[in-house]
Amino acid sequence: MNNITVxxxxxxxxxxxxxxxxxxxxxxxxGNISLSNTLYLEESGIVKADVSVKNAVVSGVLVGNLEAADSIEITEIGIVVGDLYAPRIVIRDGAKFRGSINMSVYDNYDNETKKIEQPKSKIPTQKPITTTTNSSVTTYGRKPVTTTTPSKTTTDKKPAFPTKTIEKKPEPVIKSDSVKTSFSNPANNTTSTNQNSTKTSPPAMNSKIEQSEADKINKAIKETIGKYSQDSELDEKKKDSNPEQKSE
Amino acid sequence: MSNTIIGHTLVIDGEIVGDESLTILGTVKGKIELNNTLLVEKEGNVEADMIVNKITINGSVTGNIHAHEKVEIQEAGQMVGDIKSPRIFIADGAVFKGQIDMDVD
Structure with missing residues (x-):
């Protein structure tokens, strides 16, 4: 009786x-009960606790997880709500129980298998996960970043294009009116426009000048050729006439 | 015959409330409220504030005691704390340190 606590x-x-x-x-x-001996939960007893004992005999009401190193017995009048963890478990006919039961052997087996499987699963899973995540992240993450950065660059470039388009737009004006272009080009103060305008406008001017000059030259050549041809014809006629005349 | 016995290897950290006599052979830390007799045996070690009807100390007690009837510190008893009780008995050889208030409520 001295070793029994009641x-x-x-x-x-x-x-x-x-x-x-x-x-x-x-x-x-x-609360929590931790014993290295036997817990007797009597009929009038009510325990709401996590219990860790060597042996447990439950005739009362236990709410909580019960872990026994040796055995658990739920008697005919016992009521347990919780998980049981013991190598030997007896549930008498008439007992009320709700929860799960783990036999320590299988639980240790599961733990060992889990411990063995986890590193194996971790190593192959980590690599593909990291690769996939990195690849996916890089693919899905960097592409928009790259798209965003080009969008910025495009936005940076877009003002450059409109300037060119604006440059191009006056170009037909330049072609239409060469005088206006000469005033508009210094207003833009853009080297490209000046270069383009200078490149575009002088050929137009040169072409017109060349055409006019070419026409003039051609006319002069034709005239000269015609003169020479006429002269030659005349000369030939003269020669023809002359030999005839000479011959005559 | 006390109904409740706390064995000498048992350690309770918390609160004990009851209406029956309690015998402590082990260690109790926390708080005890008892409408009956509390008996602390030689091996017993109590570090708690107690509200009881009657207490008999043969072991070691640290804490304040409020007893409605009587406090007894036996020869082997050691007590550190304040006592509030109408009747107090301290035996020859007992060790006590603290204040005593015997005002009747």
Missing amino acids: IGPSIFIKGNIEGNEDLSVQGRIE
């Missing part, structure tokens, strides 16, 4: 209980 039916303990002896609970306990 908690009477009118006792309510709220807190942690630790010990190395048998504990008979007839009252109420809320």
Whole structure:
């Protein structure tokens, strides 16, 4: 009797209980119970706690997880709501139980297999995950970044294009009126426009000048040729006439 | 015959509330409210504030005691704390440090 602790039916303990002896609970306990011996939860006992003991015999009401190093027994009048963890578990006919049961052997087996599987799964999973995530992130992340940066560059370029378009727009004006272009080009103060205008406008001027000069030259050549031809014809006629005349 | 016994290897950290007699052989830390007799045996070690009807100390107690009837510190008892009780008995050989208030409520 000295090694048995009894908690009477009118006792309510709220807190942690630790010990190395048998504990008979007839009252109420809320908290954690850790014993290296047997817990007897009597019919009038109510325990709302996580319990870790060597043996447990539940005839009362237990709400919480029960872990026993040796065995758990839920008697005919016992009520347990929670998870049971023990190598040996007895649930008598008439007992009420809701929760899960883990036999330590299988649980250790699962833990070992999980421990073994986890690093294996981690290594192959990490590589593809990292690669896929990196690739996906890079593909989905960098592309928009690149698209955004080009968009900025395009936006930077777009003002350059409109200037060119604006440059191009006056160009037909330039072609139409060469005098206006000469005034508009210094107003723009753009080297490209000046270069283009200078390049475009002088050929137009040169072409007109050349055409006029060419026409003049051609006319002069034709005239001269015609003169020479006429002269030659005349000369030939003269020669023809002359030999005839000479011959005559 | 006390209904509740807390064995000598048992450690309770928390609050104990009850209406029946309590015998402490182990260690209790926290708070005890009891409408009955509390018996702290030789091996017992209590660090708690207690509100009880009657208390008998053979072991070691640290904390304040409010007893409605009587406080007894036996020869082997050691007590550190304040006592508020109408009747107080301190045996020869007992160790006590603290204040005593015997005003009747």
